[in-house]
Amino acid sequence: xxxxxxxxxxxxxxxxxxxxxxxxxxxxxxxxxxxxxxxxxxxxxxxxxxxxxxxxxxxxxxxxxxxxxxxxxxxxxxxxxxxxxxxxxxxxxxxxxxxxxxxxxxxxxxxxxxxxxxxxxxxxxxxxxxxxxxxxxxxxxxxxxxxxxxxxxxxxxxxxxxxxxxxxxxxxxxxxxxxxxxxxxxxxxxxxxxxxxxxxxxxxxxx
Amino acid sequence: xxxxxxxxxxxxxxxxxxxxxxxxxxxxxxxxxxxxxxxxxxxxxxxxxxxxxxxxxxxxxxxxxxxxxxxxxxxxxxxxxxxxxxxxxxxxxxxxxxxxxxxxxxxxxxxxxxxxxxxxxxxxxxxxxxxxxxxxxxxxxxxxxxxxxxxxxxxxxxxxxxxxxxxxxxxxxxxxxxxxxxxxxxxxxxxxxxxxxxxxxxxxxxx
DNA sequence: AGCACAATTGACCGGTCGGCCAATTAATTC
DNA sequence: GAATTAATTGGCCGACCGGTCAATTGTGCT
Numbered sequence: 001x002x003x004x005x006x007x008x009x010x011x012x013x014x015x016x017x018x019x020x021x022x023x024x025x026x027x028x029x030x031x032x033x034x035x036x037x038x039x040x041x042x043x044x045x046x047x048x049x050x051x052x053x054x055x056x057x058x059x060x061x062x063x064x065x066x067x068x069x070x071x072x073x074x075x076x077x078x079x080x081x082x083x084x085x086x087x088x089x090x091x092x093x094x095x096x097x098x099x100x101x102x103x104x105x106x107x108x109x110x111x112x113x114x115x116x117x118x119x120x121x122x123x124x125x126x127x128x129x130x131x132x133x134x135x136x137x138x139x140x141x142x143x144x145x146x147x148x149x150x151x152x153x154x155x156x157x158x159x160x161x162x163x164x165x166x167x168x169x170x171x172x173x174x175x176x177x178x179x180x181x182x183x184x185x186x187x188x189x190x191x192x193x194x195x196x197x198x199x200x201x202x203x204x205x206x207x
Numbered sequence: 208x209x210x211x212x213x214x215x216x217x218x219x220x221x222x223x224x225x226x227x228x229x230x231x232x233x234x235x236x237x238x239x240x241x242x243x244x245x246x247x248x249x250x251x252x253x254x255x256x257x258x259x260x261x262x263x264x265x266x267x268x269x270x271x272x273x274x275x276x277x278x279x280x281x282x283x284x285x286x287x288x289x290x291x292x293x294x295x296x297x298x299x300x301x302x303x304x305x306x307x308x309x310x311x312x313x314x315x316x317x318x319x320x321x322x323x324x325x326x327x328x329x330x331x332x333x334x335x336x337x338x339x340x341x342x343x344x345x346x347x348x349x350x351x352x353x354x355x356x357x358x359x360x361x362x363x364x365x366x367x368x369x370x371x372x373x374x375x376x377x378x379x380x381x382x383x384x385x386x387x388x389x390x391x392x393x394x395x396x397x398x399x400x401x402x403x404x405x406x407x408x409x410x411x412x413x414x
Numbered sequence: 415a416g417c418a419c420a421a422t423t424g425a426c427c428g429g430t431c432g433g434c435c436a437a438t439t440a441a442t443t444c
Numbered sequence: 445g446a447a448t449t450a451a452t453t454g455g456c457c458g459a460c461c462g463g464t465c466a467a468t469t470g471t472g473c474t
Contacts, residue, residue: 004469004470004471005420005421005422005469005470005471006421007420007421007422010421010422025235026233026235026236026319027235027236028232028233028234028235028236028237029233029234029235029236030235031460031461031462032461032462032463033460033461033462041422042422042423042424043424043462043463044422044423044424044463044464044465045421045422045423047462047463047464048420048421048422049421052462052463053462053463086405105319108315108318108319108371109319110375111315111371111372111375112233112312112315112316112319116378122379123379123380126376126379126380127380130380140407141406141407142405142406142407143399143403143404143405143406143407144407145399146396146399146400146405147392147396149380149382150392150393150396150397151396151400151405153368153369153372153376153393153397154365154396154397154400154401156368156372156376157364157365157368157369157372157397158361158364158365158368160368161360161363161364161365161367161368162360162364164315164318165318165360165363165364167321168317168318168329169333169360169363171323172329172330172333173330173333173334173337173356175356185354185357186357186360189353189354189357189358189360189361190357190360190361192350192352192353193353193358193361193401193404194361194400194404194405195404195405195406196350196403196404196406197350197400197401197402197403197404198293198349198350198353198358198401198402199348199349199350199402199403200347200348200349200350200351211439211440211441212439212440212441212450212451212452213451214450214451214452217451217452238430238431238432239431239432239433240430240431240432248452249452249453249454250432250433250454251433251434251435251452251453251454251455252451252452252453254432254433254434255450255451255452256451259432259433260432260433
Protein backbone atom coordinates (compact mmCIF):
# COMPACT_ATOMS: atom_id res chain seq x y z
CA UNK A 1 0.00 0.00 0.00
CA UNK A 2 1.08 3.56 -0.47
CA UNK A 3 2.04 5.55 2.57
CA UNK A 4 -0.30 8.38 3.34
CA UNK A 5 2.76 10.56 3.70
CA UNK A 6 5.88 10.08 1.66
CA UNK A 7 8.00 13.21 1.59
CA UNK A 8 10.58 11.67 -0.72
CA UNK A 9 7.95 10.73 -3.27
CA UNK A 10 6.49 14.20 -2.92
CA UNK A 11 9.83 15.82 -3.59
CA UNK A 12 10.30 13.66 -6.65
CA UNK A 13 6.81 14.42 -7.92
CA UNK A 14 7.46 18.14 -7.54
CA UNK A 15 10.84 17.89 -9.24
CA UNK A 16 9.35 15.93 -12.13
CA UNK A 17 6.51 18.36 -12.64
CA UNK A 18 8.84 21.34 -12.30
CA UNK A 19 11.28 19.92 -14.80
CA UNK A 20 8.54 19.44 -17.34
CA UNK A 21 7.25 22.99 -16.89
CA UNK A 22 10.62 24.74 -16.74
CA UNK A 23 11.96 22.94 -19.78
CA UNK A 24 8.83 23.72 -21.76
CA UNK A 25 8.40 27.37 -20.82
CA UNK A 26 11.41 28.52 -18.83
CA UNK A 27 11.65 30.05 -15.40
CA UNK A 28 9.78 33.28 -16.13
CA UNK A 29 6.74 31.81 -17.81
CA UNK A 30 6.28 28.96 -15.37
CA UNK A 31 4.24 29.64 -12.25
CA UNK A 32 4.57 27.77 -9.00
CA UNK A 33 0.82 27.18 -9.15
CA UNK A 34 1.19 25.39 -12.46
CA UNK A 35 3.86 23.12 -11.03
CA UNK A 36 1.69 22.44 -7.99
CA UNK A 37 -1.24 21.56 -10.19
CA UNK A 38 0.81 19.16 -12.28
CA UNK A 39 2.41 17.53 -9.23
CA UNK A 40 -0.96 17.36 -7.46
CA UNK A 41 0.29 19.11 -4.36
CA UNK A 42 -0.34 22.52 -2.88
CA UNK A 43 1.74 25.54 -3.66
CA UNK A 44 2.77 25.90 -0.05
CA UNK A 45 4.21 22.42 -0.06
CA UNK A 46 6.57 23.38 -2.83
CA UNK A 47 7.86 26.29 -0.79
CA UNK A 48 8.13 24.04 2.22
CA UNK A 49 10.36 21.58 0.38
CA UNK A 50 12.33 23.88 -1.89
CA UNK A 51 12.14 27.38 -0.47
CA UNK A 52 11.53 29.33 -3.66
CA UNK A 53 10.89 28.96 -7.36
CA UNK A 54 14.49 29.84 -8.20
CA UNK A 55 15.88 27.25 -5.79
CA UNK A 56 13.53 24.64 -7.24
CA UNK A 57 14.82 25.39 -10.73
CA UNK A 58 18.35 24.99 -9.42
CA UNK A 59 17.54 21.60 -7.96
CA UNK A 60 15.90 20.50 -11.17
CA UNK A 61 19.01 21.42 -13.11
CA UNK A 62 21.30 19.81 -10.57
CA UNK A 63 19.41 16.56 -10.64
CA UNK A 64 19.29 16.20 -14.40
CA UNK A 65 22.81 17.42 -14.88
CA UNK A 66 24.26 15.09 -12.30
CA UNK A 67 22.69 12.17 -14.11
CA UNK A 68 24.05 13.43 -17.41
CA UNK A 69 27.57 13.80 -16.02
CA UNK A 70 27.43 10.37 -14.49
CA UNK A 71 26.45 8.69 -17.73
CA UNK A 72 28.99 10.61 -19.75
CA UNK A 73 31.79 9.69 -17.38
CA UNK A 74 30.71 6.07 -17.61
CA UNK A 75 31.00 6.34 -21.38
CA UNK A 76 34.46 7.85 -21.15
CA UNK A 77 35.72 5.30 -18.68
CA UNK A 78 34.70 2.26 -20.64
CA UNK A 79 36.21 3.58 -23.85
CA UNK A 80 39.85 2.99 -24.66
CA UNK A 81 42.12 4.98 -26.90
CA UNK A 82 41.93 2.61 -29.81
CA UNK A 83 41.14 3.11 -33.42
CA UNK A 84 37.58 4.16 -33.96
CA UNK A 85 37.21 5.48 -30.45
CA UNK A 86 36.26 8.94 -31.58
CA UNK A 87 33.79 7.60 -34.11
CA UNK A 88 32.13 5.54 -31.46
CA UNK A 89 32.06 8.43 -29.01
CA UNK A 90 30.42 10.67 -31.56
CA UNK A 91 27.80 8.06 -32.23
CA UNK A 92 27.19 7.50 -28.54
CA UNK A 93 26.89 11.19 -27.80
CA UNK A 94 24.59 11.80 -30.74
CA UNK A 95 22.23 9.03 -29.72
CA UNK A 96 22.41 10.05 -26.09
CA UNK A 97 21.20 13.54 -26.98
CA UNK A 98 18.59 12.03 -29.26
CA UNK A 99 17.26 10.06 -26.31
CA UNK A 100 17.40 13.06 -23.97
CA UNK A 101 15.95 16.04 -25.80
CA UNK A 102 15.09 17.74 -22.53
CA UNK A 103 18.77 17.94 -21.68
CA UNK A 104 19.45 20.01 -24.79
CA UNK A 105 16.66 22.40 -23.92
CA UNK A 106 17.88 22.67 -20.35
CA UNK A 107 21.40 23.58 -21.38
CA UNK A 108 19.95 26.15 -23.73
CA UNK A 109 17.89 27.77 -20.99
CA UNK A 110 21.02 27.90 -18.89
CA UNK A 111 22.84 29.65 -21.69
CA UNK A 112 20.15 32.29 -22.02
CA UNK A 113 20.01 32.81 -18.28
CA UNK A 114 23.79 33.03 -18.19
CA UNK A 115 23.74 30.33 -15.57
CA UNK A 116 27.15 29.68 -14.08
CA UNK A 117 26.17 26.71 -11.93
CA UNK A 118 26.76 23.08 -12.72
CA UNK A 119 30.30 24.01 -13.59
CA UNK A 120 31.96 21.38 -11.52
CA UNK A 121 29.91 18.53 -12.87
CA UNK A 122 30.32 19.58 -16.45
CA UNK A 123 34.01 20.35 -16.10
CA UNK A 124 34.77 16.72 -15.38
CA UNK A 125 32.98 15.66 -18.54
CA UNK A 126 34.69 18.25 -20.69
CA UNK A 127 38.10 17.48 -19.26
CA UNK A 128 37.53 13.79 -19.79
CA UNK A 129 36.61 14.39 -23.41
CA UNK A 130 39.64 16.58 -23.90
CA UNK A 131 41.92 13.95 -22.44
CA UNK A 132 40.44 11.25 -24.66
CA UNK A 133 41.11 13.38 -27.73
CA UNK A 134 44.64 14.10 -26.57
CA UNK A 135 45.31 10.39 -26.30
CA UNK A 136 43.88 9.88 -29.76
CA UNK A 137 46.32 12.47 -31.05
CA UNK A 138 49.25 10.77 -29.38
CA UNK A 139 48.60 7.45 -31.03
CA UNK A 140 48.13 9.13 -34.37
CA UNK A 141 44.40 8.54 -34.72
CA UNK A 142 43.57 12.23 -34.67
CA UNK A 143 45.36 15.12 -36.32
CA UNK A 144 47.57 16.77 -33.76
CA UNK A 145 47.81 20.29 -35.17
CA UNK A 146 44.71 21.49 -33.34
CA UNK A 147 43.95 22.16 -29.69
CA UNK A 148 41.97 19.16 -28.35
CA UNK A 149 39.68 21.48 -26.40
CA UNK A 150 38.54 23.29 -29.51
CA UNK A 151 38.26 20.03 -31.38
CA UNK A 152 36.02 18.80 -28.61
CA UNK A 153 33.89 21.90 -29.01
CA UNK A 154 33.36 21.18 -32.70
CA UNK A 155 32.45 17.64 -31.74
CA UNK A 156 29.82 18.88 -29.31
CA UNK A 157 28.56 21.59 -31.63
CA UNK A 158 27.67 19.42 -34.59
CA UNK A 159 25.75 17.04 -32.35
CA UNK A 160 24.00 19.46 -30.00
CA UNK A 161 23.09 22.02 -32.62
CA UNK A 162 21.24 19.42 -34.62
CA UNK A 163 18.83 18.72 -31.79
CA UNK A 164 18.36 22.39 -31.15
CA UNK A 165 17.44 23.38 -34.67
CA UNK A 166 16.59 20.30 -36.68
CA UNK A 167 12.86 20.99 -36.64
CA UNK A 168 13.16 24.60 -37.70
CA UNK A 169 15.73 24.03 -40.39
CA UNK A 170 14.12 20.91 -41.79
CA UNK A 171 10.79 22.65 -42.19
CA UNK A 172 12.49 25.59 -43.90
CA UNK A 173 14.44 23.40 -46.27
CA UNK A 174 11.54 21.05 -46.85
CA UNK A 175 13.66 18.05 -46.03
CA UNK A 176 11.52 15.00 -46.53
CA UNK A 177 11.49 11.69 -44.75
CA UNK A 178 10.60 10.67 -41.25
CA UNK A 179 12.32 12.29 -38.28
CA UNK A 180 14.11 9.00 -37.84
CA UNK A 181 15.49 9.09 -41.36
CA UNK A 182 16.48 12.73 -41.01
CA UNK A 183 18.43 12.03 -37.85
CA UNK A 184 20.16 9.13 -39.54
CA UNK A 185 21.04 11.09 -42.67
CA UNK A 186 22.35 14.01 -40.68
CA UNK A 187 24.41 11.70 -38.52
CA UNK A 188 26.03 10.13 -41.54
CA UNK A 189 26.70 13.50 -43.13
CA UNK A 190 28.19 15.13 -40.10
CA UNK A 191 30.31 12.07 -39.41
CA UNK A 192 31.80 12.24 -42.89
CA UNK A 193 32.50 15.93 -42.57
CA UNK A 194 33.86 15.71 -39.06
CA UNK A 195 36.32 12.99 -39.93
CA UNK A 196 37.20 13.76 -43.52
CA UNK A 197 36.16 17.35 -44.14
CA UNK A 198 34.18 18.85 -46.98
CA UNK A 199 37.02 18.98 -49.48
CA UNK A 200 36.97 16.19 -52.05
CA UNK A 201 39.30 13.32 -51.31
CA UNK A 202 42.58 13.39 -53.12
CA UNK A 203 42.46 10.78 -55.85
CA UNK A 204 44.20 7.70 -54.61
CA UNK A 205 47.52 7.29 -56.39
CA UNK A 206 47.10 4.41 -58.80
CA UNK A 207 50.53 3.70 -60.28
CA UNK B 208 14.66 71.10 -33.66
CA UNK B 209 12.99 67.91 -32.55
CA UNK B 210 9.32 67.52 -33.17
CA UNK B 211 7.27 67.45 -30.02
CA UNK B 212 5.56 64.39 -31.43
CA UNK B 213 7.28 61.87 -33.62
CA UNK B 214 5.39 58.60 -33.69
CA UNK B 215 7.98 56.94 -35.90
CA UNK B 216 10.77 57.80 -33.50
CA UNK B 217 8.59 56.61 -30.65
CA UNK B 218 8.00 53.27 -32.33
CA UNK B 219 11.72 52.88 -32.92
CA UNK B 220 12.55 53.79 -29.33
CA UNK B 221 10.07 51.22 -28.08
CA UNK B 222 11.38 48.56 -30.45
CA UNK B 223 14.96 49.24 -29.40
CA UNK B 224 14.17 49.09 -25.71
CA UNK B 225 12.03 46.00 -26.18
CA UNK B 226 14.72 44.23 -28.16
CA UNK B 227 17.25 44.87 -25.44
CA UNK B 228 14.93 43.57 -22.72
CA UNK B 229 13.57 40.57 -24.60
CA UNK B 230 17.01 39.40 -25.71
CA UNK B 231 18.37 39.74 -22.21
CA UNK B 232 15.53 38.13 -20.28
CA UNK B 233 13.05 36.64 -22.73
CA UNK B 234 9.34 37.21 -23.12
CA UNK B 235 8.22 35.88 -19.77
CA UNK B 236 10.64 37.75 -17.56
CA UNK B 237 10.31 41.06 -19.33
CA UNK B 238 7.51 43.37 -18.24
CA UNK B 239 5.91 46.00 -20.40
CA UNK B 240 6.62 48.48 -17.63
CA UNK B 241 10.34 47.78 -17.87
CA UNK B 242 10.30 48.38 -21.60
CA UNK B 243 8.35 51.60 -21.09
CA UNK B 244 10.86 52.78 -18.51
CA UNK B 245 13.79 52.07 -20.79
CA UNK B 246 12.14 53.70 -23.79
CA UNK B 247 11.01 56.64 -21.68
CA UNK B 248 7.38 56.35 -22.70
CA UNK B 249 4.26 55.27 -20.88
CA UNK B 250 3.05 51.73 -20.80
CA UNK B 251 -0.19 52.70 -22.50
CA UNK B 252 1.72 54.07 -25.45
CA UNK B 253 3.27 50.70 -26.06
CA UNK B 254 -0.15 49.09 -26.20
CA UNK B 255 -1.34 51.89 -28.46
CA UNK B 256 1.42 51.24 -30.99
CA UNK B 257 1.82 47.49 -30.75
CA UNK B 258 -1.34 46.08 -29.22
CA UNK B 259 0.17 43.59 -26.80
CA UNK B 260 3.46 42.36 -25.39
CA UNK B 261 3.41 39.30 -27.62
CA UNK B 262 2.84 41.36 -30.77
CA UNK B 263 5.68 43.67 -29.78
CA UNK B 264 8.02 40.71 -29.44
CA UNK B 265 6.92 39.55 -32.87
CA UNK B 266 7.75 42.92 -34.37
CA UNK B 267 11.12 42.99 -32.66
CA UNK B 268 11.97 39.62 -34.15
CA UNK B 269 10.67 40.58 -37.57
CA UNK B 270 12.73 43.73 -37.68
CA UNK B 271 16.01 42.16 -36.63
CA UNK B 272 15.47 39.08 -38.72
CA UNK B 273 14.62 41.04 -41.85
CA UNK B 274 17.90 42.90 -41.53
CA UNK B 275 19.75 39.64 -41.03
CA UNK B 276 18.18 38.05 -44.09
CA UNK B 277 18.93 41.10 -46.18
CA UNK B 278 22.62 41.10 -45.29
CA UNK B 279 22.97 37.38 -45.80
CA UNK B 280 21.38 37.55 -49.23
CA UNK B 281 23.75 40.37 -50.12
CA UNK B 282 26.63 38.13 -49.13
CA UNK B 283 25.33 35.28 -51.22
CA UNK B 284 24.71 37.44 -54.27
CA UNK B 285 28.14 38.97 -54.40
CA UNK B 286 29.88 35.65 -54.03
CA UNK B 287 30.63 33.51 -57.05
CA UNK B 288 31.11 29.78 -57.19
CA UNK B 289 34.87 29.90 -57.40
CA UNK B 290 37.55 28.19 -55.48
CA UNK B 291 37.64 29.31 -51.88
CA UNK B 292 34.06 30.48 -51.93
CA UNK B 293 33.06 28.23 -49.07
CA UNK B 294 36.06 29.24 -47.00
CA UNK B 295 35.23 32.88 -47.47
CA UNK B 296 31.56 32.28 -46.67
CA UNK B 297 32.45 30.52 -43.46
CA UNK B 298 34.69 33.39 -42.44
CA UNK B 299 32.05 35.97 -43.34
CA UNK B 300 29.35 34.15 -41.44
CA UNK B 301 31.53 33.60 -38.41
CA UNK B 302 32.46 37.26 -38.19
CA UNK B 303 28.92 38.33 -38.89
CA UNK B 304 27.70 36.37 -35.87
CA UNK B 305 30.61 37.69 -33.84
CA UNK B 306 29.45 41.21 -34.62
CA UNK B 307 25.80 40.40 -33.90
CA UNK B 308 25.63 38.44 -30.68
CA UNK B 309 22.05 39.51 -30.07
CA UNK B 310 20.99 37.67 -33.20
CA UNK B 311 22.27 34.39 -31.79
CA UNK B 312 20.37 34.94 -28.57
CA UNK B 313 17.23 35.84 -30.48
CA UNK B 314 17.30 32.70 -32.58
CA UNK B 315 17.82 30.71 -29.42
CA UNK B 316 14.79 32.26 -27.74
CA UNK B 317 12.78 31.42 -30.83
CA UNK B 318 13.94 27.82 -30.61
CA UNK B 319 12.86 27.52 -27.00
CA UNK B 320 9.52 29.16 -27.69
CA UNK B 321 9.06 26.88 -30.69
CA UNK B 322 8.49 29.95 -32.78
CA UNK B 323 7.40 29.15 -36.29
CA UNK B 324 7.47 32.69 -37.62
CA UNK B 325 10.17 34.29 -39.70
CA UNK B 326 10.13 31.18 -41.84
CA UNK B 327 9.84 32.93 -45.15
CA UNK B 328 12.75 35.27 -44.53
CA UNK B 329 15.01 32.53 -43.29
CA UNK B 330 14.03 30.10 -45.99
CA UNK B 331 15.50 32.33 -48.68
CA UNK B 332 18.81 32.46 -46.84
CA UNK B 333 18.93 28.72 -46.28
CA UNK B 334 17.98 27.96 -49.85
CA UNK B 335 20.60 30.37 -51.11
CA UNK B 336 23.24 28.70 -49.00
CA UNK B 337 22.15 25.29 -50.20
CA UNK B 338 22.35 26.38 -53.82
CA UNK B 339 25.83 27.83 -53.33
CA UNK B 340 27.03 24.54 -51.90
CA UNK B 341 25.42 22.63 -54.74
CA UNK B 342 27.30 24.73 -57.23
CA UNK B 343 30.52 24.14 -55.34
CA UNK B 344 29.88 20.42 -55.62
CA UNK B 345 29.30 20.64 -59.36
CA UNK B 346 32.62 22.30 -60.03
CA UNK B 347 34.40 19.81 -57.80
CA UNK B 348 35.30 22.17 -54.97
CA UNK B 349 33.16 20.33 -52.44
CA UNK B 350 32.70 16.62 -51.92
CA UNK B 351 29.50 15.58 -53.65
CA UNK B 352 28.59 12.49 -51.64
CA UNK B 353 26.62 14.45 -49.04
CA UNK B 354 23.31 16.30 -49.17
CA UNK B 355 24.12 20.02 -49.49
CA UNK B 356 21.36 20.87 -47.01
CA UNK B 357 22.91 18.81 -44.26
CA UNK B 358 26.33 20.10 -45.13
CA UNK B 359 24.95 23.60 -44.75
CA UNK B 360 23.63 22.65 -41.34
CA UNK B 361 27.08 21.55 -40.18
CA UNK B 362 28.41 24.82 -41.53
CA UNK B 363 25.91 26.79 -39.47
CA UNK B 364 26.29 24.62 -36.40
CA UNK B 365 30.03 25.02 -35.90
CA UNK B 366 29.72 28.80 -36.21
CA UNK B 367 26.52 29.44 -34.26
CA UNK B 368 27.22 27.02 -31.45
CA UNK B 369 30.48 28.75 -30.68
CA UNK B 370 28.76 32.02 -29.92
CA UNK B 371 26.13 30.26 -27.88
CA UNK B 372 28.47 28.41 -25.59
CA UNK B 373 31.97 29.83 -25.86
CA UNK B 374 31.78 31.58 -22.49
CA UNK B 375 30.52 28.58 -20.61
CA UNK B 376 32.85 26.08 -22.20
CA UNK B 377 35.91 28.29 -22.06
CA UNK B 378 35.45 28.92 -18.35
CA UNK B 379 35.00 25.19 -17.74
CA UNK B 380 38.08 24.26 -19.73
CA UNK B 381 40.12 27.17 -18.40
CA UNK B 382 41.05 28.25 -21.86
CA UNK B 383 43.35 31.17 -21.52
CA UNK B 384 43.85 34.20 -23.70
CA UNK B 385 41.67 37.16 -24.53
CA UNK B 386 38.19 36.61 -25.98
CA UNK B 387 39.62 37.90 -29.22
CA UNK B 388 42.33 35.26 -29.27
CA UNK B 389 39.88 32.55 -28.31
CA UNK B 390 37.58 33.44 -31.19
CA UNK B 391 40.53 33.44 -33.56
CA UNK B 392 41.87 30.10 -32.38
CA UNK B 393 38.47 28.49 -32.55
CA UNK B 394 37.91 29.86 -36.01
CA UNK B 395 41.17 28.39 -37.25
CA UNK B 396 40.46 25.04 -35.62
CA UNK B 397 36.94 24.67 -36.88
CA UNK B 398 38.02 25.75 -40.36
CA UNK B 399 40.64 23.02 -40.47
CA UNK B 400 38.18 20.41 -39.26
CA UNK B 401 35.37 21.53 -41.50
CA UNK B 402 37.49 21.41 -44.63
CA UNK B 403 39.89 18.59 -43.89
CA UNK B 404 38.38 16.59 -41.05
CA UNK B 405 39.96 15.34 -37.86
CA UNK B 406 41.70 12.34 -39.35
CA UNK B 407 45.38 12.84 -39.98
CA UNK B 408 46.26 13.65 -43.56
CA UNK B 409 47.44 10.73 -45.59
CA UNK B 410 51.17 11.03 -46.04
CA UNK B 411 51.81 12.50 -49.44
CA UNK B 412 53.16 9.86 -51.79
CA UNK B 413 56.83 10.68 -52.27
CA UNK B 414 58.15 8.37 -54.97
C1' DA C 415 -0.37 7.57 25.77
C1' DG C 416 1.92 11.52 25.03
C1' DC C 417 5.29 14.26 22.92
C1' DA C 418 7.96 16.32 19.20
C1' DC C 419 8.40 17.13 14.67
C1' DA C 420 7.78 17.12 9.87
C1' DA C 421 4.36 17.05 6.11
C1' DT C 422 0.51 19.19 4.39
C1' DT C 423 -3.25 22.38 3.93
C1' DG C 424 -5.98 26.59 2.84
C1' DA C 425 -6.50 31.25 3.68
C1' DC C 426 -4.30 35.30 2.87
C1' DC C 427 -0.82 39.12 1.81
C1' DG C 428 1.31 42.96 -0.81
C1' DG C 429 2.84 43.63 -5.21
C1' DT C 430 3.07 43.40 -10.04
C1' DC C 431 1.31 41.91 -14.14
C1' DG C 432 -0.94 42.93 -18.91
C1' DG C 433 -4.32 45.54 -20.58
C1' DC C 434 -8.23 48.99 -20.83
C1' DC C 435 -10.36 53.55 -20.85
C1' DA C 436 -11.41 58.27 -20.64
C1' DA C 437 -9.25 62.61 -20.97
C1' DT C 438 -5.71 65.65 -22.88
C1' DT C 439 -2.64 67.37 -26.20
C1' DA C 440 -0.50 67.99 -30.58
C1' DA C 441 -0.65 67.64 -35.70
C1' DT C 442 -3.57 67.58 -39.97
C1' DT C 443 -7.32 68.67 -42.83
C1' DC C 444 -10.85 71.43 -44.63
C1' DG D 445 -10.12 78.47 -37.05
C1' DA D 446 -13.05 74.71 -36.38
C1' DA D 447 -13.24 69.82 -36.94
C1' DT D 448 -10.87 65.53 -37.22
C1' DT D 449 -7.54 62.34 -36.29
C1' DA D 450 -3.73 60.38 -33.96
C1' DA D 451 -0.28 60.48 -30.16
C1' DT D 452 0.16 60.48 -25.44
C1' DT D 453 -1.03 60.44 -20.60
C1' DG D 454 -2.43 58.79 -15.91
C1' DG D 455 -5.59 56.23 -13.47
C1' DC D 456 -7.61 52.06 -12.92
C1' DC D 457 -8.99 47.02 -13.11
C1' DG D 458 -9.16 42.11 -12.20
C1' DA D 459 -6.05 38.38 -12.37
C1' DC D 460 -2.31 36.24 -10.94
C1' DC D 461 2.16 36.20 -9.01
C1' DG D 462 5.56 34.34 -5.33
C1' DG D 463 5.60 33.86 -0.75
C1' DT D 464 4.01 33.72 4.37
C1' DC D 465 1.52 31.99 8.26
C1' DA D 466 -1.19 29.64 11.44
C1' DA D 467 -3.57 25.52 11.91
C1' DT D 468 -4.14 20.55 11.05
C1' DT D 469 -2.69 15.98 10.36
C1' DG D 470 0.15 12.04 10.11
C1' DT D 471 4.64 9.61 11.90
C1' DG D 472 7.94 8.04 14.83
C1' DC D 473 10.10 8.18 19.40
C1' DT D 474 9.98 7.37 24.34
